[in-house]
Amino acid sequence: MQPFVLSRPKTLAEAAELARASSQDSALRAGGIDLIDRMKEGLEAPARLIELRWLGDAEATMRALGPEGEGVQIGALVTLAQLAAHEGFGEAHAALRQAAGSAATPTIRNAATLGGNLLQRPRCWYFRHADLVCLKKGGTACLAVGGENKFHAILGGGPSFIVHPSTLACALTALDAQVEIRGPEPRTLPIAELFVTPKQDAKREHALQPGEVLVRAILPKPAAEQRSGYAAVKEKQSHDWPLAEAAVKLSLQSGVMTDVRVVLGHVAPIPWRSREAEAVLEGKPPSEALFAEAAKAALAGAKPLRDNAYKIPLAQGLLREVLHRVAGVPLPE
Numbered sequence: 001m002q003p004f005v006l007s008r009p010k011t012l013a014e015a016a017e018l019a020r021a022s023s024q025d026s027a028l029r030a031g032g033i034d035l036i037d038r039m040k041e042g043l044e045a046p047a048r049l050i051e052l053r054w055l056g057d058a059e060a061t062m063r064a065l066g067p068e069g070e071g072v073q074i075g076a077l078v079t080l081a082q083l084a085a086h087e088g089f090g091e092a093h094a095a096l097r098q099a100a101g102s103a104a105t106p107t108i109r110n111a112a113t114l115g116g117n118l119l120q121r122p123r124c125w126y127f128r129h130a131d132l133v134c135l136k137k138g139g140t141a142c143l144a145v146g147g148e149n150k151f152h153a154i155l156g157g158g159p160s161f162i163v164h165p166s167t168l169a170c171a172l173t174a175l176d177a178q179v180e181i182r183g184p185e186p187r188t189l190p191i192a193e194l195f196v197t198p199k200q201d202a203k204r205e206h207a208l209q210p211g212e213v214l215v216r217a218i219l220p221k222p223a224a225e226q227r228s229g230y231a232a233v234k235e236k237q238s239h240d241w242p243l244a245e246a247a248v249k250l251s252l253q254s255g256v257m258t259d260v261r262v263v264l265g266h267v268a269p270i271p272w273r274s275r276e277a278e279a280v281l282e283g284k285p286p287s288e289a290l291f292a293e294a295a296k297a298a299l300a301g302a303k304p305l306r307d308n309a310y311k312i313p314l315a316q317g318l319l320r321e322v323l324h325r326v327a328g329v330p331l332p333e
């Protein structure tokens, strides 16, 4: 690993200005789990790391976790462990607590932050190999297409077939979160607009500009009778990355489902909102037959590569399971 300078700004404005002024040669560091991995793997060698964890008390928003009006604010420096243990999330926001508690390992969850989790880079083995020049690193092709593609995208792929790595992104998209960004032009975006598809720009996964810092996520006021849930399937149940994830939010009023959100993770280059599945479910009473129809609709557009067609029945089964749990319909024997 190359030597680097560690800067410890005390204010967000100072951190953003440092990042803007040295954008070609610096990186913001939160928990450091992904960034330091990338540096150790030889993918990047920034001359300066800008430490976000030393920001002073004036930047309490970055660490806040609690009510914001009738919604919830989550500072970018809140750790996954804090999210997983947060008792303020009721049934309405259970998907986020479950997602945070399922990601990575207890040690990683103690250091990894909301901001870093959303902005981490893909785990594709071709991208992560320092000697390979894939599309994301300025090459001409996604090496997964003709290579080993067991863990790659089945939905929304092309020209790159990475899967988005963030577990929190899947749950926060289902919960209609917004993200607040500070920099030269402060802005707030629906979280779906934070993510960049490979068709928009194959070299990046998020829309932050140099000098911009993600400050917090905000969950809107939940609808009446809102409930949500998340689940993942992994090859081994700990210390592993998901093969597929599903997050669902809905309101159950007078026996019908409304305001339904269905989001799949680790199947596409962005958290994959399935409007097709939502349309099947919206305004109907929950049932096993309807969940099967929604799961089929969610994967109808899948285009698997050579090694990953298994993800279709896997994601369908997972989505059905989460729908059963969230809607309170017992799973069939």
Ligand SMILES: Cc1cc2nc3c(=O)[nH]c(=O)nc-3n(C[C@H](O)[C@H](O)[C@H](O)COP(=O)(O)OP(=O)(O)OC[C@H]3O[C@@H](n4cnc5c(N)ncnc54)[C@H](O)[C@@H]3O)c2cc1C
Binding pocket: 027, 028, 029, 030, 031, 032, 033, 034, 035, 036, 052, 076, 102, 103, 104, 105, 108, 111, 112, 113, 114, 115, 116, 117, 118, 119, 120, 121, 165, 166, 167, 168, 208, 212, 213, 214, 215, 239, 240, 241, 242
């Ligand atoms: C064995 C293993 C299993 C894992 N399993 C999972 C899993 O199941 N699900 C999952 O989601 N992740 C998983 N991870 C990844 C891990 O959760 C992420 O690396 C971690 O969440 C990144 O957060 P961080 O705070 O350490 O980010 P950092 O490494 O500090 O930052 C990541 C990136 O975000 C940028 N950044 C950070 N904060 C900000 C900010 N506020 N504003 C602007 N830019 C910012 C940094 O510059 C950097 O580019 C796993 C990792 C390992 C090693």
